[in-house]
Amino acid sequence: MNGEPSAAPRPDRHEESPESREAALRRVVVWYLHSADAAQTWINSQEAHIPLDPPGDDLTPASFADYEEAMRWYEAERGNLLAATRAAEEAGLDVIAWQLPAVLRSVHMLLNPFEEWLAMSRIGLRAARRLGDRAAEAELLESLGMACTQSHRLSEGAEYHQGALAARRETGDRLGEALSLNDIGLIHLRGRRLEAAKDQFEQAAARFQELGAAQWQAVVTSNLAEVTYELARTEEASGFVERALAMHRELGNQGGEGNALRILSAVQRDRGQAEEALRSAEAALDIARTHRNHMWEGYWLLELGRAQRANGELDAALVSFQRAASLQRRLGDQAREARAWHGAGETYRRLGRPGEAADFHRRAAAVHRELDDLWHAALALDGLAGALREADEGDGTGAAEEARRHWAEALRALASYDDPRAVTLRERVSAALAQ
Structure with missing residues (x-):
């Protein structure tokens, strides 16, 4: 790995002018911004990157050879990333103060570090509003909405996502609008407002199709599979999940494939296909473990446990549920x-x-x-x-x-x-x- 944490620019404050100190601080926070962007490439490659200005010829951000190196860097620098965001705000570097939490959202959504996720996103939202940048504001509102959804603060999360939707409609961001509709659908799904969730997913699906956004079309098709399964429309859910699975496989999106396999396992259990359900759940877990993704593993283990129980593998089911509980505790x-x-x-x-x-x-x-x-x-x-x-x-x-x-x-x-x-x-x- 190039650019180990110790290689980050470190300002020497002795006998420096205010201008020199400001320039040194800017170099530090820009280094963290671009290093975090490089880490995102490995940690959550499916998420789109925030467009950033070049770091400058005299600055070499960290780079990583694989997922493990990127994760080690993130874990070592977590506290510094929050500190860098605060320092950027205090120094009036509002562009960096919103970009850094926006870049890290794709990491936070996999690891659930709720305290720093919320703190950084609130700093970013303040910075975006000071700049009057509605597109940036939408990014941070979406991040806050996701953090609230995943920590089960559903009413608060809905307000943030509605705010992001309004900002995106105002700026004519049609892809962002579709993303916000999908996010609101997920809030309704978690709160078991199933018909409302289905309506939001259908609106999002229509927009993704118009835009040719194949990856997001696959994601929302999985969401439609899940909501129709919860509505006990098993045949309809089966059609959605089979389509979603084929789409994710064609796109090479293994995370989406694993999630679709989780839903397929539940549909198969409902249809009395216990052995098929077990195979689907095991295939999902293989993907999670190959990617060393504890968020996927912890969630998909719940379905594996149910499939094992349906097959009479009760001791194995207990192990799956206990492992899931342990991972979810670690993820918060x-x-x-x-x-x-x-x-x-x-x-x-x-x-x-x-x-x-x-x-x-x-x-x-x-x-x-x-x-x-x-x-x-x-x-x-x-x-x-x-x-x-x-x-x-x-x-x-x-x-x-x-x-x-x-x-x-x-x-x-x-x-x-x-x-x-x-x-x-x-x-x-x-x-x-x-x-």
Whole structure:
């Protein structure tokens, strides 16, 4: 690797004029900006680069031979990257102050360093607004929206994405408009506003097709597959996911391919194709591990665990859910960590160990309540109540009344959902309470 962290320009402040100190600081932050841009090429090559001015003939940014070198540089320089962004703002270098967090967004979205992601993006947004640069403002609003979505601050994230959409429409950025529509769809999908999500994805898909944006067309086709799967339209979801898979493979986009395989596995489970579902989930995990991408691995392990459980591989499923929980804890995604606990709880129930199942479901329900994620809270509460009733049948501990309380809470949580899966769950919970 050229340009190790120690090779970054270091100003000597002794007996320097203010002009010299300003020039030295500018060299440092420009070095970090272009080095971060070089790291993005390896860490998240699918994301578009922010156009940057050349660094200058007297400055050699870091360069990297592979993903691992780029990641080592990023991990070593994380604190300095935040400090450089703050220094750029304090020095009035507003162009660099917005560009540096915009460049790093593609890294942050894979690694979820929420504190610095939000802090840097807010600095960048202030700088863009001081410049009156609406296109730059949209980039930072999108970054903030993504950070909020991935940390499950959905209302806040929706506001940022709506702001980005307005800025992009104002500037005539049609590709950016389509990206914002897709982002808003993802917010609705996480909040289980499924018809609203589908509408946003369809609008985005039409624009991507008009623009010939093949990569993004593949991404939004995967999103349409996921939302139609959640709407229990299995055949429609199957058509979308098969198209998305073919598109990602043609483009050589392995990350998109892995995500499509995750969705395909879920569709296959719904259709009773347990062995096919397992093969699809395993293929997705192979991609994640080949790329050493812990975000993909942690998320796709949830589907692998479900496929393993559907095939009766219960011990293997527990390993997958425990690994997923560990990775999500490291990534700071509480919602997905809680989903892994829920998966472990369901697996312990299949193993005939309702006490351990109840412990995992209880932890999952607590986190989903805290995040105001009513859908997943209802799923966890249903699992908890079922485990408690089974425990009561086994040893007469008197847990049946507690189970009824949790099912009643689950029904209240489900009241705001009217999609087919929610209706089916509500009917089943009502039947359990009626027993």
